[in-house]
Amino acid sequence: MHELSIAKNIVEIIKESVEENDLRSIERVVLKVGELSGVVPDSLQFSLEAISTGTELESAKYEMKRIPFTIKCKVCGNVSDNELGIVKCPVCGSKDTEVVSGNELLISEIILKN
Ligand SMILES: [Zn+2]
Numbered sequence: 047m048h049e050l051s052i053a054k055n056i057v058e059i060i061k062e063s064v065e066e067n068d069l070r071s072i073e074r075v076v077l078k079v080g081e082l083s084g085v086v087p088d089s090l091q092f093s094l095e096a097i098s099t100g101t102e103l104e105s106a107k108y109e110m111k112r113i114p115f116t117i118k119c120k121v122c123g124n125v126s127d128n129e130l131g132i133v134k135c136p137v138c139g140s141k142d143t144e145v146v147s148g149n150e151l152l153i154s155e156i157i158l159k160n
Pocket residue numbers: 119120121122123124135136137138139140
Protein backbone atom coordinates (compact mmCIF):
# COMPACT_ATOMS: atom_id res chain seq x y z
CA MET A 47 0.00 0.00 0.00
CA HIS A 48 1.50 3.25 -1.26
CA GLU A 49 0.08 5.55 1.43
CA LEU A 50 1.12 3.23 4.26
CA SER A 51 4.81 3.44 3.37
CA ILE A 52 4.52 7.21 2.97
CA ALA A 53 2.82 7.41 6.36
CA LYS A 54 5.71 5.46 7.92
CA ASN A 55 8.20 7.92 6.43
CA ILE A 56 6.19 10.86 7.73
CA VAL A 57 6.11 9.41 11.24
CA GLU A 58 9.90 8.89 11.09
CA ILE A 59 10.41 12.53 10.09
CA ILE A 60 8.11 13.69 12.90
CA LYS A 61 10.07 11.62 15.42
CA GLU A 62 13.33 13.14 14.20
CA SER A 63 12.05 16.70 14.24
CA VAL A 64 10.45 16.80 17.64
CA GLU A 65 12.90 17.81 20.32
CA GLU A 66 13.78 15.13 22.88
CA ASN A 67 11.29 12.87 21.11
CA ASP A 68 8.47 14.02 23.33
CA LEU A 69 5.86 12.84 20.89
CA ARG A 70 3.07 13.12 23.44
CA SER A 71 3.33 16.89 23.21
CA ILE A 72 2.26 16.93 19.58
CA GLU A 73 -1.20 18.32 19.08
CA ARG A 74 -1.43 18.56 15.34
CA VAL A 75 0.59 17.84 12.22
CA VAL A 76 -0.24 19.73 9.05
CA LEU A 77 0.68 18.09 5.77
CA LYS A 78 0.69 19.60 2.31
CA VAL A 79 -0.47 17.17 -0.33
CA GLY A 80 -0.08 18.25 -3.94
CA GLU A 81 -2.79 17.31 -6.42
CA LEU A 82 -0.15 15.69 -8.63
CA SER A 83 1.63 13.83 -5.83
CA GLY A 84 -0.41 10.69 -6.46
CA VAL A 85 -1.33 10.52 -2.78
CA VAL A 86 -4.95 10.08 -1.74
CA PRO A 87 -5.37 12.30 1.36
CA ASP A 88 -8.06 10.09 2.93
CA SER A 89 -5.87 6.99 2.58
CA LEU A 90 -2.88 8.83 4.00
CA GLN A 91 -4.95 10.08 6.92
CA PHE A 92 -6.20 6.56 7.60
CA SER A 93 -2.67 5.13 7.42
CA LEU A 94 -1.25 7.78 9.77
CA GLU A 95 -3.98 7.18 12.30
CA ALA A 96 -3.51 3.42 12.05
CA ILE A 97 0.25 3.72 12.63
CA SER A 98 -0.21 6.18 15.51
CA THR A 99 -2.76 4.15 17.45
CA GLY A 100 -1.19 2.66 20.55
CA THR A 101 1.97 4.81 20.25
CA GLU A 102 3.07 8.13 21.75
CA LEU A 103 1.56 9.77 18.69
CA GLU A 104 -1.92 8.51 19.50
CA SER A 105 -3.29 11.93 20.48
CA ALA A 106 -1.81 13.74 17.47
CA LYS A 107 -4.23 14.99 14.85
CA TYR A 108 -3.33 14.98 11.19
CA GLU A 109 -4.55 17.67 8.87
CA MET A 110 -4.23 17.53 5.08
CA LYS A 111 -3.98 20.64 2.96
CA ARG A 112 -4.52 20.13 -0.73
CA ILE A 113 -2.04 22.03 -2.86
CA PRO A 114 -3.42 22.89 -6.29
CA PHE A 115 -1.59 22.25 -9.52
CA THR A 116 -0.12 25.59 -10.63
CA ILE A 117 2.16 26.48 -13.50
CA LYS A 118 4.31 29.49 -14.31
CA CYS A 119 4.65 30.66 -17.89
CA LYS A 120 8.27 31.19 -18.95
CA VAL A 121 7.18 33.62 -21.67
CA CYS A 122 4.88 36.08 -19.88
CA GLY A 123 5.51 35.07 -16.26
CA ASN A 124 1.84 34.42 -15.50
CA VAL A 125 1.17 31.97 -12.66
CA SER A 126 -2.12 30.11 -12.85
CA ASP A 127 -4.03 27.28 -11.27
CA ASN A 128 -4.42 24.66 -13.89
CA GLU A 129 -6.56 21.71 -14.62
CA LEU A 130 -4.66 18.47 -14.28
CA GLY A 131 -2.50 17.71 -17.24
CA ILE A 132 -2.95 21.03 -18.98
CA VAL A 133 0.31 22.93 -19.06
CA LYS A 134 -0.61 25.73 -21.44
CA CYS A 135 -0.50 29.35 -20.27
CA PRO A 136 -4.06 30.72 -20.19
CA VAL A 137 -2.82 34.28 -20.83
CA CYS A 138 -0.50 34.00 -23.85
CA GLY A 139 -1.08 30.38 -24.86
CA SER A 140 2.58 29.39 -24.57
CA LYS A 141 3.38 25.79 -23.68
CA ASP A 142 6.77 26.83 -22.31
CA THR A 143 5.74 26.52 -18.67
CA GLU A 144 7.04 25.03 -15.45
CA VAL A 145 5.17 23.36 -12.62
CA VAL A 146 5.24 25.62 -9.54
CA SER A 147 3.26 23.45 -7.17
CA GLY A 148 1.20 20.29 -7.07
CA ASN A 149 3.97 17.68 -6.84
CA GLU A 150 4.73 18.15 -3.18
CA LEU A 151 4.18 16.03 -0.17
CA LEU A 152 5.48 17.93 2.83
CA ILE A 153 5.16 18.24 6.55
CA SER A 154 4.15 21.86 6.78
CA GLU A 155 3.73 22.34 10.53
CA ILE A 156 4.09 20.37 13.73
CA ILE A 157 2.00 22.06 16.39
CA LEU A 158 2.82 21.31 20.01
CA LYS A 159 0.46 21.44 22.95
CA ASN A 160 0.88 24.40 25.29
ZN1 LIG B 1 2.11 33.15 -20.78
